[in-house]
Amino acid sequence: MGYYEVEFEPVGRRGKCRDDESVLDCAHRLGVGIVSLCGGRGKFHCCKIQIIKGSVSKPTKSEIEFFSSEELKDGYRLACQTYLKSNCKIKVPLESLTTPQRLQLEGLEIGVKLNPPVKSCDVKLSPPSMVDLRGDDERIMDDLNHQFNLSCRKFDIDVLKNMSSLLRSSRWEARVFVRDNEVVSISSKHSSGLGLAVDLGTTKIAGYLLDLDSGKTLSSSGVMNPQISYGEDIVSRITYAMESPAKKKKLQEVVVNTLNSLTADLCRRANVEKERIVEAVIVGNTVMHHLLLDLPVDQLAVSPFVPAVQNSLDVKSRDIGLNIAPGAYIHLLPNIAGFVGADHVAMLLATERIWKDDDLVIALDIGTNTEVSLIDNGDITSVSCASGPAFEGAHIKDGMRATNGAIERLQLIGDEVKYQTIGKVPPVGLCGSGILDAIAQLYLAGVISRDGKMNDHPRIRFHNNQKEFVLVDEKENGSPAITITQKDVREIQLAKGAIRSGIDVLLQERGHFEQEIKKVIIAGAFGSYINVASAVSIGMLPPLPLNRFQQVGNAAGIGAKLALLSIEERFKAEAIAHRASYIELAASPDFEKIFLRATYLG
Amino acid sequence: MNNEILEGLRKAIKEYDNEKAENLAKRAVEEKLDPLRVLDAMTVAIREVGDAFGRGDLWLPDLVGAADAMQAAMPIIEEEIKRTGAKRESLGTVVAGTVFGDIHSIGKTMVCTLLTAEGFKVHDLGVNIKAEEFLQAIRNYNADILAMSALMTMTAPEQKKVIEQLKKEGLRDKIKIMVGGGAITEEFAKEIGADGYDPTAPGAVKLARKLIGR
Numbered sequence: 001m002g003y004y005e006v007e008f009e010p011v012g013r014r015g016k017c018r019d020d021e022s023v024l025d026c027a028h029r030l031g032v033g034i035v036s037l038c039g040g041r042g043k044f045h046c047c048k049i050q051i052i053k054g055s056v057s058k059p060t061k062s063e064i065e066f067f068s069s070e071e072l073k074d075g076y077r078l079a080c081q082t083y084l085k086s087n088c089k090i091k092v093p094l095e096s097l098t099t100p101q102r103l104q105l106e107g108l109e110i111g112v113k114l115n116p117p118v119k120s121c122d123v124k125l126s127p128p129s130m131v132d133l134r135g136d137d138e139r140i141m142d143d144l145n146h147q148f149n150l151s152c153r154k155f156d157i158d159v160l161k162n163m164s165s166l167l168r169s170s171r172w173e174a175r176v177f178v179r180d181n182e183v184v185s186i187s188s189k190h191s192s193g194l195g196l197a198v199d200l201g202t203t204k205i206a207g208y209l210l211d212l213d214s215g216k217t218l219s220s221s222g223v224m225n226p227q228i229s230y231g232e233d234i235v236s237r238i239t240y241a242m243e244s245p246a247k248k249k250k251l252q253e254v255v256v257n258t259l260n261s262l263t264a265d266l267c268r269r270a271n272v273e274k275e276r277i278v279e280a281v282i283v284g285n286t287v288m289h290h291l292l293l294d295l296p297v298d299q300l301a302v303s304p305f306v307p308a309v310q311n312s313l314d315v316k317s318r319d320i321g322l323n324i325a326p327g328a329y330i331h332l333l334p335n336i337a338g339f340v341g342a343d344h345v346a347m348l349l350a351t352e353r354i355w356k357d358d359d360l361v362i363a364l365d366i367g368t369n370t371e372v373s374l375i376d377n378g379d380i381t382s383v384s385c386a387s388g389p390a391f392e393g394a395h396i397k398d399g400m401r402a403t404n405g406a407i408e409r410l411q412l413i414g415d416e417v418k419y420q421t422i423g424k425v426p427p428v429g430l431c432g433s434g435i436l437d438a439i440a441q442l443y444l445a446g447v448i449s450r451d452g453k454m455n456d457h458p459r460i461r462f463h464n465n466q467k468e469f470v471l472v473d474e475k476e477n478g479s480p481a482i483t484i485t486q487k488d489v490r491e492i493q494l495a496k497g498a499i500r501s502g503i504d505v506l507l508q509e510r511g512h513f514e515q516e517i518k519k520v521i522i523a524g525a526f527g528s529y530i531n532v533a534s535a536v537s538i539g540m541l542p543p544l545p546l547n548r549f550q551q552v553g554n555a556a557g558i559g560a561k562l563a564l565l566s567i568e569e570r571f572k573a574e575a576i577a578h579r580a581s582y583i584e585l586a587a588s589p590d591f592e593k594i595f596l597r598a599t600y601l602g
Numbered sequence: 603m604n605n606e607i608l609e610g611l612r613k614a615i616k617e618y619d620n621e622k623a624e625n626l627a628k629r630a631v632e633e634k635l636d637p638l639r640v641l642d643a644m645t646v647a648i649r650e651v652g653d654a655f656g657r658g659d660l661w662l663p664d665l666v667g668a669a670d671a672m673q674a675a676m677p678i679i680e681e682e683i684k685r686t687g688a689k690r691e692s693l694g695t696v697v698a699g700t701v702f703g704d705i706h707s708i709g710k711t712m713v714c715t716l717l718t719a720e721g722f723k724v725h726d727l728g729v730n731i732k733a734e735e736f737l738q739a740i741r742n743y744n745a746d747i748l749a750m751s752a753l754m755t756m757t758a759p760e761q762k763k764v765i766e767q768l769k770k771e772g773l774r775d776k777i778k779i780m781v782g783g784g785a786i787t788e789e790f791a792k793e794i795g796a797d798g799y800d801p802t803a804p805g806a807v808k809l810a811r812k813l814i815g816r
Contacts, residue, residue: 062788235755301756303703303730386754386784451661466658486658493661586705596663596708 005087008032009052017084023049023056024079027092028229034079034096035232035401046232046394048096051075054088068464115566116212117331118179118279120193121148125172136164140176140183154182156327158318162186177278177325184327185278193278194218195564196263196324199343199557200284200292201225202234202368204525205258206557209266212279215565218270223262226254227291233368233389234287238301241291252294252320260323277324280317281331281564283556285341285369289332293320304584305338312574333563333573337582339384344371345580346559347523348380349573351552358518362503362542365524365556366391370499373580374506380580381509385502390495391432391526397468398429398482406431407482408529410471412441415458417471427472427482433529438484439492440534442469443601450601452493454486496540497599503542504598505588514542523555538601604635608643611675615647618667620674627675630682637682638690644679648672648719656804665803666708669715676718692723694746694814697739699727700783701760706753709783712803713749720807722747733760733767740768740777746814749806751783758785762794778813782806 006017006026017026024047027034035046052075059072060081067076079096123143128134134142137155140163144152155163163186167174170188177185177193185193192213199206205225209218230251231237241248259282267274282292286307290297293315295308313332317324333342333349347365348355355361355375364372370387373380393399393406400406405428409420419434421427430438442448447457447469454460454467461468463483472482507514520541522528532549535541541549562569585591607630614623630640651668654660683690696717700710707729714726725743727735740748748768752758761781768774774795781796791799798809 060789233755238756239759301759303757305756388784451664453659453661490658490661584705592666592708596666599662 004054004084006030006084007089009089009091017088019084021083022080023077023082023084023090026084027079032092033224033229034092035228046096047079048093049077049079049082050091050093051077051082052089052091055085056088057081057083057085112215112562112566112569114212114215115568116193116195116279116564117567117570118177118184118193118195118212118328119148119150120213121150121176121178122190123147123174123176125167125174127172136167140167140174144176144178144183148178150178150181152178152181152183156182156184156316158326159183159186179279179329182327184329185275185325187276191272191276194272194276196266196277196280197557197560197564198259198262198280198282199346199554199560200255200259200282200288201343201556202237202285202288203228203232205255205262206554207259207262207266208557208561209263209270209272209277210561210564212565217561218272219266221262221265221269223258225288226258227251229254234285235301237291238287238297241297242301248291248297249294251291255288255292256321260321263322263324274323275325278328279331279564280322280324280328281333281560283333283342283346283560283563285343286335286338287341289335289342293332300338307335307338307341310335310337310577312570312577331563331570333559333570334577336382336577336580337384339369340371340373340382340580340582343556343559344373344382345573345577346557346563347555348373348375348559348576348580349562349569350555350558351521351523352572352576354521354550354552355519360512360516361519361521362506362517363521363523364499364503364527366499366522366527366530367524368392370502372499372502372506374503374510374512376510376512378579379510380576381506382580382582383502383506383585384582385498385585387495387498388491390491391435393429393431393435395491396430396435396488397485398471399435399488400429400431402431402433402525402529405429407434407438407471409531410434410437410441412445412447417459419471426479428479429482430471430484432526433531433534435484435488435492436530436534436538436540438469438471439489439601440531440537442484442489443538448489448601452489452599452601454489492538493599493601496535496538497595499540500542500598501591501595502585504594505583505585505591508590508594509583509588514544517542517544518548520544520549521555522549522551523553525554527551528553539598604633607633607635608640611640612643612647614675615644615668615671616651618664618671620671623671623675624678627678631678636688637679637686638688640679641683641690644672644675645719645721648715652716652719652804652807656802662708665712669712672715672719691721693721693811693816695723695725695743696747696749696810697725697727697736697743697745698749698751699731699736699739700729700751700753701757701764702730702732703760704752704754704757704783705729706751706783709753709803710749710751713751713782713806716803716807717749717810720811722810733764736764737767737771737773740773745777747810748777748779749810750779750781752781752786753784755785758783758790761786761796765795780806780809780813 002019003016015030195210197208208220230240312334314329317328335341361375370385373382404423407419411418468483468485611626655665779796780798
C-alpha cells in the first residue's frame with residue numbers, strides 16, 4: 001500500500017490519498033464534497049472530475065461509454081472509478097460539488113396556540129434549615145406541585161448533577177423546566193426556554209431556533225446533509241449502513257455532528273447559549289429517522305419495507321449526542337410507512353388548515369421519491385412514487401443541481417430560447433425547474449409530440465447518434481452547447497409518469513375523478529421553484545385551473561415547528577399518521593396501464 | 603391472399619390492434635398457412651417495433667402494445683404449430699422473472715416478448731419470484747439462460763442471492779445469467795457474478811444471443 005499527494009481544485013484541499021482508495025473516498029475523507037448518487041458504483045456518472053496533473057488508473061468500461069474520447073483525453077473521469085498512480089492535481093467541476101446550494105428555508109408560516117410540552121416554572125424556595133431537612137429535589141418538587149399544581153415526580157440525572165450548587169449560588173431562586181412529570185432543565189436566569197426544530201432531509205437539513213414562550217423564530221439556517229458523502233439517495237445509504245454496524249454508526253455520527261454545528265450556528269445568530277434549548281423536534285423520512293437514532297435499517301431494504309419504529313418517539317438528546325440542554329428530549333413524529341415518513345406527516349400537519357375544509361385534496365412532496373397523499377373526507381391515502389433523480393438533474397445530459405449557472409427558467413419564443421440562470425451567471429446546465437420548463441416549452445411548440453418523439457426544428461440536430469434540441473449554442477458562452485436530447489425527454493416522461501400515476505392510482509383507489517380535486521398542495525424545495533403551468537402542460541400534474549395549486553415551500557420544517565410549540569399539534573400529527581394508510585403503487589391492479597398512459601405528455 | 607393475411611398481421615402488431623391480430627391469426631389457420639411463416643411475420647413486426655424503440659422513435663407503450671397484440675395471436679399460432687407438428691428451431695430456453703420483493707413487470711415482460719420473437723423458448727415466471735422458484739424452474743425446463751429483473755435498488759441484491767443459491771446447488775456453470783432493470787448497472791452485474799447486463803430490451807436480445815453463441 002502506498003500514498004500519493006493529492007490536491008483538489010477549486011476547493012484547494014490537499015492531502016494524502018492511498019493507492020487502494022478511490023478518488024471519491026479520498027475526497028470524502030478530506031472533506032471535499034463530491035456528489036455521489038450511487039454510493040460509488042459508477043451508476044449515475046455524477047462524480048465527474050478532471051485530472052489536471054499526474055497519472056491515474058485506466059478508465060473503466062462505464063467511463064469509456066460515458067465520456068467522449070475528447071473528454072477522456074482531457075482527463076475527465078468518475079471519482080468513484082479512479083485510483084491514483086502518482087501525485088495528482090484534480091479539478092472538481094462545479095456540477096460535481098455538493099455545495100453551495102440554494103436552500104429553501106422559508107415556508108408557510110402559520111400561527112399556533114402556544115402550548116409547548118416543556119413548561120417553565122419560576123420557583124422561590126426556602127433554604128434548608130435544622131427543622132427543614134428536605135433534600136434539594138424534594139424541596140423543588142413540593143414547590144412545583146403546590147405552586148403550579150403539577151405532579152412532578154422525576155428529575156433528569158444531569159439536572160441533579162448541577163442543581164444543588166446552582167440553587168445555593170442563586171439564593172434559592174431558579175427557573176425550572178418541566179416536561180410531563182420530569183424536570184428536564186434548570187436555570188438561574190429568568191430567560192425563556194428555547195426549542196430546536198429540524199427538517200432532516202436526505203440532501204438538505206433546515207434548522208430553526210424558536211423561543212418557546214413567544215413562539216417566535218429567533219434564527220434559521222440550512223446545511224447539506226453530510227451523509228451525502230456516503231451515498232446520495234436513501235438506498236445507497238441503507239446499503240452503506242448494512243455493510244457493518246460501525247458504518248451505520250458512522251452515518252449517525254456525521255449527521256449528529258452536523259446538527260451540533262447547525263445548532264451552534266443558530267445560537268450564535270440569536271446570541272443565546274445552546275443549553276437553553278430544552279426541547280427539539282426532528283422530522284425526516286423513515287430512513288433519515290432510523291439512521292439518526294441508529295435503529296436497524298435492514299428491514300427497510302427488503303420487501304415489504306417496514307419501519308422498525310412507526311410511532312412517535314421521545315429520546316434524550318444525550319442519547320444521540322445532540323448538544324443542547326442535557327436533559328432535553330428530542331421528539332420524533334410518527335412515520336406512515338417505510339417510504340412515507342415523519343417529514344410527510346409534518347407536511348400534512350403544517351398544511352392542515354389548507355386541506356381540512358376541502359373534501360378532495362392532493363398533497364405531494366416531489367423528490368427522488370415523491371410522496372403523494374390524497375385527502376378524501378378525512379381519510380388519507382398515501383403512495384410513494386419512484387420518480388427518480390431526473391428532476392435533480394441526474395440522468396439528464398446537461399442536467400445539474402440547483403447551483404450557480406443552472407438554467408432555472410426557460411421560454412421558447414419563436415425559434416429563440418430565453419432563459420434565466422441561478423446567480424445570473426452564464427449557463428452551465430439545467431436544474432429541475434429548467435428541465436421541466438424546457439420539456440413543456442418544446443411540447444407546447446410541437447417540437448416534441450405527445451408520445452415524446454422529437455420532430456424537426458431548426459434547432460434540432462443529430463449528435464452522438466441521437467436527436468437533440470440546442471438550447472444554448474457552443475458559441476454563445478464559449479463552452480459546450482446545452483441541449484435536450486431525445487433520451488432526456490424519455491427520462492422526464494418516466495419521472496413525470498411515475499408522479500402522475502401516483503395521483504391517478506390514488507384517485508382510482510378512492511373512486512374519484514381528477515376534476516373533483518379542490519386543491520393540490522406542492523411542498524418541498526423543487527416543488528416550490530417549478531413553474532406549475534409547465535408541470536401541468538406536460539401532464540405531471542392534473543389539468544386543473546392554476547388557482548387550485550398551492551406551492552408551500554418547506555412545509556415539513558413548519559410542521560416540525562408546530563410540533564415544537566404545541567402539544568395539541570403533536571396529537572394532531574398522531575391523528576394524521578393514524579388516519580393515513582399506505583398503498584403500494586405497483587401492486588395496484590391497473591398500475592401498469594395507468595403508468596404507461598401517464599408517460600405521455602399533455 | 604396469404605400475403606394479405608401476413609401483411610395484416612404485421613400491421614395489427616405494429617398498430618397494437620389485439621382483436622385484429624387474433625382474428626387474422628385465426629384466418630391464417632383456416633387458410634392453412636404455414637404456421638412457421640406466420641410466426642416469422644409476427645417476429646419481424648415486433649423486431650421492427652423493438653428497433654424503433656431502441657432508436658427513440660417509438661415510446662414504451664408502443665412496445666408494450668405491440669407485445670400485447672402479438673400475445674393475442676400467439677396461442678393460436680402455437681396451437682397450430684403443435685397440431686401440424688411443424689418444428690420451429692429454438693435458440694434456447696430462457697427462464698425469466700422479476701426478483702422477490704419487486705413487483706414491477708413492464709421491462710421484464712418486454713424482454714420476454716422480444717426473446718420469444720427472436721426464437722427463444724421463454725418461461726416467464728412473473729414478478730416477486732423467490733430464489734428457490736427460479737431454481738425450480740431452471741431444473742424443470744432445463745434452461746440455458748436465466749434472466750432476472752429488478753427495478754428498485756432495494757431489491758437488486760436479491761439477484762445476488764439467486765446467483766449464490768445457484769452456486770451452492772452446483773447449477774451456476776450450467777446456465778448463463780443475464781440481469782437488468784432500472785436498479786442495475788454494468789458494475790453491479792459484474793460484482794454479483796452475472797454473465798451479462800444491458801439497459802434496454804432490444805439490447806437484452808442481442809446479449810442473449812451472444813451468451814449462448816448463436
